Amino acid sequence: KQEVTQIPAALSVPEGENLVLNCSFTDSAIYNLQWFRQDPGKGLTSLLLIQSSQREQTSGRLNASLDKSSGRSTLYIAASQPGDSATYLCAVASNSGYALNFGKGTSLLVTP
Amino acid sequence: SAVISQKPSRDICQRGTSLTIQCQVDSQVTMMFWYRQQPGQSLTLIATANQGSEATYESGFVIDKFPISRPNLTFSTLTVSNMSPEDSSIYLCSVEEPRNTEAFFGQGTRLTVV
Numbered sequence: 001k002q003e004v005t006q007i008p009a010a011l012s013v014p015e016g017e018n019l020v021l022n023c024s025f026t027d028s029a030i031y032n033l034q035w036f037r038q039d040p041g042k043g044l045t046s047l048l049l050i051q052s053s054q055r056e057q058t059s060g061r062l063n064a065s066l067d068k069s070s071g072r073s074t075l076y077i078a079a080s081q082p083g084d085s086a087t088y089l090c091a092v093a094s095n096s097g098y099a100l101n102f103g104k105g106t107s108l109l110v111t112p
Numbered sequence: 113s114a115v116i117s118q119k120p121s122r123d124i125c126q127r128g129t130s131l132t133i134q135c136q137v138d139s140q141v142t143m144m145f146w147y148r149q150q151p152g153q154s155l156t157l158i159a160t161a162n163q164g165s166e167a168t169y170e171s172g173f174v175i176d177k178f179p180i181s182r183p184n185l186t187f188s189t190l191t192v193s194n195m196s197p198e199d200s201s202i203y204l205c206s207v208e209e210p211r212n213t214e215a216f217f218g219q220g221t222r223l224t225v226v
Contacts, residue, residue, distance in 0.1 A: 004154070031212040041121065043204060043219035089155070093212050099145075099157035099170065100206075100215060 002027045002094045006103035013080055014111050021075040021106045023090030028068050031093040035064050035075050038087040038105065047088075048075070080110045114139055114207050118218030125195055125225050132191045133221045135205035140185035142209065146178070149202040149220075158203075161188045195225045 003026040013019055023033070032051045036044040048057045048064040050073070056065040063076040077084060087107045091100040115138040125131050135144065146158040159167040159180055167180040181189045192199050205218045 034215060036217075041219065041222070043118070044206075044217040046214050046216065049214045091155075091215070100155070102154040102156075104152070104154045 002030075002092055002101040004090060004092055004101050004103040006088075006090050006106050008106060009104065010107040010109075012109040012111065015080060015082060017080050017110075018076070018078050019080055019108075021077070021088050021090075021108070023073040023075070023103055025071045025073075025092045025101070027094055028071055029095040030068065031095060033064075033066055033073050034091045034093070034100070035062075035073075036089040036091060038089055044089065077108075080108075082110045082112050084108060084110050113214075114141065114209065114216040116205060116207065116216055116218040118205055118221060120221055121219060122222040123224070125223065127196050127225055129195055130191055130193045131195065131223060132189050133203055133205075135188045135190075135218050137186045137207055139209070141207045142185070143207070143211065144182065144188045145206040145208075145215075146180065146188075146190045147204045147206060147217075149204065151201070155204065158190070192223065195223075197225045199223065200225045 005024045007022045034049045035047045050057050050066040061078040066073045087105040089105045090103045117136045144161045147155040149155045157170050158173045159169045161167045161180050161182040163182045163185050179191045202220045202222050204220045208215045
């Protein structure tokens with residue numbers, strides 16, 4: 001069964017800092033990996049999708065990398081802003097089954 | 113992309129009662145997914161709903177407790193039956209079309225059972 005782990009569980013940084021969120025998974029047989037943002041009362045918003053054949057994806061200040069062989073992904077946020085404060089979730093689509101396997105998330109607080 | 117409207121956004125219910133959550137998608141999709149997020153936990157798939165057939169439930173979830181309807185390609189409901197405080201969670205519907213592409217989620221239903 002695919003296990004997804006996110007480190008750290010919580011992070012507080014001052015505005016302007018660059019930061020890295022980590023995600024690891026146990027089974028490298030994946031279709032893709034997605035990073036989501038979860039805001040209270042607003043469900044999940046897809047940030048980046050990396051297909052298994054890709055190494056990284058970028059969107060604005062966000063960059064996500066994927067190392068399938070080692071079972072790791074990182075989400076890099078450049079020049080953090082208070083509006084980035086949210087919970088960030090990593091999810092893996094495995095070759096077996098329909099479920100997206102989620103980590104527990106990293107709760108990010110960016111202080112002004 | 114897909115826009116998903118989910119309602120209610122939150123509810124407080126008495127134990128022993130049932131709540132039906134609705135999910136409406138702005139385009140036709142083959143499969144819809146229902147997830148549960150218990151406090152402090154990751155999202156867990158409850159079931160996959162296909163139009164015209166019975167939903168497929170994940171281990172630990174049963175149809176009597178979580179009946180699902182999928183009357184057409186844009187709509188689904190999840191009912192949480194005979195609720196107990198342990199059912200207090202966020203429930204979310206999701207679509208991927210085609211499968212294994214970007215997933216889109218509704219805004220979630222925050223359920224509190226008292």
